[in-house]
Amino acid sequence: xxxxxxxxxxxxxxxxxxxxxxxxxxxxxxxxxxxxxxxxxxxxxxxxxxxxxxxxxxxxxxxxxxxxxxxxxxxxxxxxxxxxxxxxxxxxxxxxxxxxxxxxxxxxxxxxxxxxxxxxxxxxxxxxxxxxxxxxxxxxxxxxxxxxxxxxxxxxxxxxxxxxxxxxxxxxxxxxxxxxxxxxxxxxxxxxxxxxxxxxxxxxxxxxxxxxxxxxxxxxxxxxxxxxxxxxxxxxxxxxxxxxxxxxxxxxxxxxxxxxxxxxxxxxxxxxxxxxxxxxxxxxxxxxxxxxxxxxxxxxxxxxxxxxxxxxxxxxxxxxxxxxxxxxxxxxxxxxxxxxxxxxxxxxxxxxxxxxxxxxxxxxxxxxxxxxxxxxxxxxxxxxxxxxxxxxxxxxxxxxxxxxxxxxxxxxxxxxxxxxxxxxxxxxxxxxxxxxxxxxxxxxxxxxxxxxxxxx
Numbered sequence: 012x013x014x015x016x017x018x019x020x021x022x023x024x025x026x027x028x029x030x031x032x033x034x035x036x037x038x039x040x041x042x043x044x045x046x047x048x049x050x051x052x053x054x055x056x057x058x059x060x061x062x063x064x065x066x067x068x069x070x071x072x073x074x075x076x077x078x079x080x081x082x083x084x085x086x087x088x089x090x091x092x093x094x095x096x097x098x099x100x101x102x103x104x105x106x107x108x109x110x111x112x113x114x115x116x117x118x119x120x121x122x123x124x125x126x127x128x129x130x131x132x133x134x135x136x137x138x139x140x141x142x143x144x145x146x147x148x149x150x151x152x153x154x155x156x157x158x159x160x161x162x163x164x165x166x167x168x169x170x171x172x173x174x175x176x177x178x179x180x181x182x183x184x185x186x187x188x189x190x191x192x193x194x195x196x197x198x199x200x201x202x203x204x205x206x207x208x209x210x211x212x213x214x215x216x217x218x219x220x221x222x223x224x225x226x227x228x229x230x231x232x233x234x235x236x237x238x239x240x241x242x243x244x245x246x247x248x249x250x251x252x253x254x255x256x257x258x259x260x261x262x263x264x265x266x267x268x269x270x271x272x273x274x275x276x277x278x279x280x281x282x283x284x285x286x287x288x289x290x291x292x293x294x295x296x297x298x299x300x301x302x303x304x305x306x307x308x309x310x311x312x313x314x315x316x317x318x319x320x321x322x323x324x325x326x327x328x329x330x331x332x333x334x335x336x337x338x339x340x341x342x343x344x345x346x347x348x349x350x351x352x353x354x355x356x357x358x359x360x361x362x363x364x365x366x367x368x369x370x371x372x373x374x375x376x377x378x379x380x381x382x383x384x385x386x387x388x389x390x391x392x393x394x395x396x397x398x399x400x401x402x403x404x405x406x407x408x409x410x411x412x413x414x415x416x417x418x419x420x421x422x423x424x425x426x427x428x429x430x431x432x433x434x435x436x437x438x439x440x441x442x443x444x445x446x447x448x449x450x451x452x453x454x455x456x457x458x459x460x461x462x463x464x465x466x467x
Contacts, residue, residue, distance in 0.1 A: 013151045015115040019143055022108075022136035027101040029076040030093065031068075032084060032109070035060045041078075053078070063092050063444065077102070084109050087379050090135070091117035091445025099131035108137040113445040115150040121161045121449065148274050149459065152267040153452045159263040160437050160450025164239035164256045168213045169206070169287035172236050172262055176218050176285060179266065183273035185222035185281075191215070199286070199330070200304045201311065201322040205243075206288030208296035213238070213289045217327065220283040222273055228466060229280045229336035230272075233327050234265025235320045235343035236287035243290050243316025244298055257450060258320070260437020261343035262287065264455050268340075271459050279466050284331050286323035290316070302400045306330060307423055310400035318405035320345050321419045328423040328430075338367075338465075339430040340458055341420065348412030349434040352385070358454045359385040361417035362431040370464065371431060375457035382433065382454055391415055395422075433458070 033041055038060025042050060049068055058066035058078065065079035077097065081089050089109040093102075094117030114135045120127035137143065159167060159175065173189055180187045192214040195203035199217050206215020218236075237258040241247060247255070262285045269283040297303070301313045303322065306329040311322065320343050331339050349359050360382040362368050368384050375382040394406035394415050402422065406415050417432050424430045439451040 013147045014154065015118075015147050015150045017134065018115055018118060018132055019111050019135055019137060019146060021140035021143065022103055022138050025101065025136060027103045027136050030102050030104045031076065031078045032089070032104060032106070033060060033078065033080050034084070035062050035080050035082070038080060065093060065096070086110070086113070088113040088443070088445050090114040094118050094133050094135075095444065097133055099133055101134040101136065103136040108135070108139050111135055111137055111139070111142070111146050112150055115146065116153060116445040119154055119157060119447065121158065123158075123162060123166075148271055149456060152271050152455060152459070155267040155270065156260070156263040156437070156452040156455060157450045159266070160257045160260050162256070164289070167256070167259065168238045168289060169209075169216050169236065170212065172238065172259060172285060172287045173216060173218050175266060176220055176283070179270055179273075180220050180222070183222060185220050185273065188219045188221075190217045199306055199326040201306070201326045202286045202288060204297040204301070204303050205290055205319045205323050208243075208293040209289040209291040213291070215286075215288040217330070218285040218287055219330070220269060221281065222269075223280045224278070225280050227278045227280045228338075229282065229334055230462070230466070231282040231284065231331035231334065231336040231339045232265040232269055233284045233324065233331055233339060233341040234262035235259070235324055235341075235345065236262030236285040237320055237323070238287065238289050240290045240317070240319065241292050243292060243319060244296050245316045246292065247317060254438060257438045258344050259287070260435060260450065261320075261341070261345070263437065263450070264342035264433075264435060264452060267452065268455060268458055268462075272462060275463070277462060277466050279462075282331060282334055282336060284327045286327040288319075288323055290319045305423070309402065309422065312397040312400040312403045314403045314407070315405035318416070321416050322404055324420055325423040328420060332423070332425040332428055336428060339424060339428055340433070341430070342433050342435055342454070344437050345434045346413045346416050348409070348416075350436060352413060353383055355436045355438065355440055356453070357381055357383050358433050358435045359383055359413055360431060360433055360454075361385055361387050361414075362429075363387055363421070364429045364431070367429055367431055370461050371457055374460035374464070375454065378456040378460050380454060380456040382457055385414060385417075387417055387421060388414060392418055395419060
């Protein structure tokens with residue numbers, strides 16, 4: 012049973028408080044039909060039908076209901092504010108039940124280090140019983156991302172990411188292969204270089220999960236798993252390091268998406284790859300100016316140790332391509348330039364495949380989980396030129412930083428494989444209904460919608 016299962020139940024006529032949903036434009040006409048006592052009560056509560064507000068309509072004894080003004084009844088976040096603010100109890104919506112995802116995620120709490128102040132459940136009875144299982148799966152996947160990203164690096168290092176993958180594999184009967192520490196030096200030299208400065212119990216590793224019928228279409232999911240990023244010898248300032256527990260957000264997305272694929276038993280051959288490292292500082296840290304060899308054989312002049320995510324992804328993408336998948340999706344908290352361009356809520360999407368771009372953008376719009384396509388512009392490839400190696404990892408000047416990072420990754424993906432890169436923030440800097448401040452999933456529901464449409 013999922014963590015949210017008790018909060019969403021089929022409506023079989025159980026006792027419940029009714030929620031009346033109104034568009035703000037419907038408020039005046041609706042109010043005119045109400046008895047004087049109701050109008051007086053709503054006036055006392057100053058309910059004027061403004062979006063995302065609600066009021067209590069009292070009845071006889073314990074019989075009471077809710078009136079709520081909502082801007083868009085079809086949004087997955089329609090019920091989120093109510094789930095956060097209503098008294099504990101059981102509710103049903105008058106008329107068709109809107110999407111229930113917001114009702115569930117509005118009750119998400121991160122409780123690893125302190126109990127929730129308001130943990131009493133709000134249960135929703137829904138007339139859309141056929142949607143319950145899918146809604147619960149998605150809510151659990153989003154909560155998985157939030158939990159992993161919210162957990163500080165001291166409790167979520169490479170070993171803990173490995174344990175999370177092992178737990179997922181055990182639940183679904185998948186196979187896990189892990190290469191750790193010195194094992195990486197020969198076959199995955201960039202992963203090894205980035206992670207080798209960390210303490211022994213936080214050694215770098217490449218975590219691979221395989222699941223499904225080998226005869227089914229192969230899909231690879233790759234997630235950047237930098238459990239903490241000091242910036243390396245090109246050390247970050249304190250303000251830039253404050254949230255670097257979230258630098259494994261790409262791994263959290265890929266892991267959660269893999270869970271959705273397996274839970275729904277999508278007919279694919281799934282390959283999940285998480286290069287997990289801590290970009291630490293020690294006498295053995297890799298240096299600016301070092302030339303790194305990659306699994307693909309390309310050499311990379313390391314011009315900035317704080318551009319480490321693309322290095323570990325390069326080796327992981329090469330490994331993914333060796334299995335000849337028909338699709339690779341990678342998720343990474345890769346560049347600050349993406350946030351400057353599009354802010355925290357809108358992940359840039361990079362792909363050379365027009366059909367994949369179209370389908371992902373359409374899925375994001377349909378799921379209220381938007382993406383924005385940015386160019387893999389060949390004209391900027393020259394920014395990756397090195398004087399001593401095949402390429403640099405971080406061009407000078409910082410211009411087009413999200414694009415050049417994506418162009419770097421593209422060099423490690425076989426030309427015949429369809430690939431998309433999502434540069435996700437994995438953090439919500441301020442709260443919205445159903446989306447508290449802290450770790451969050453971006454593009455996850457869009458990617459899942461795409462996979463379902465392609466492979467169901």
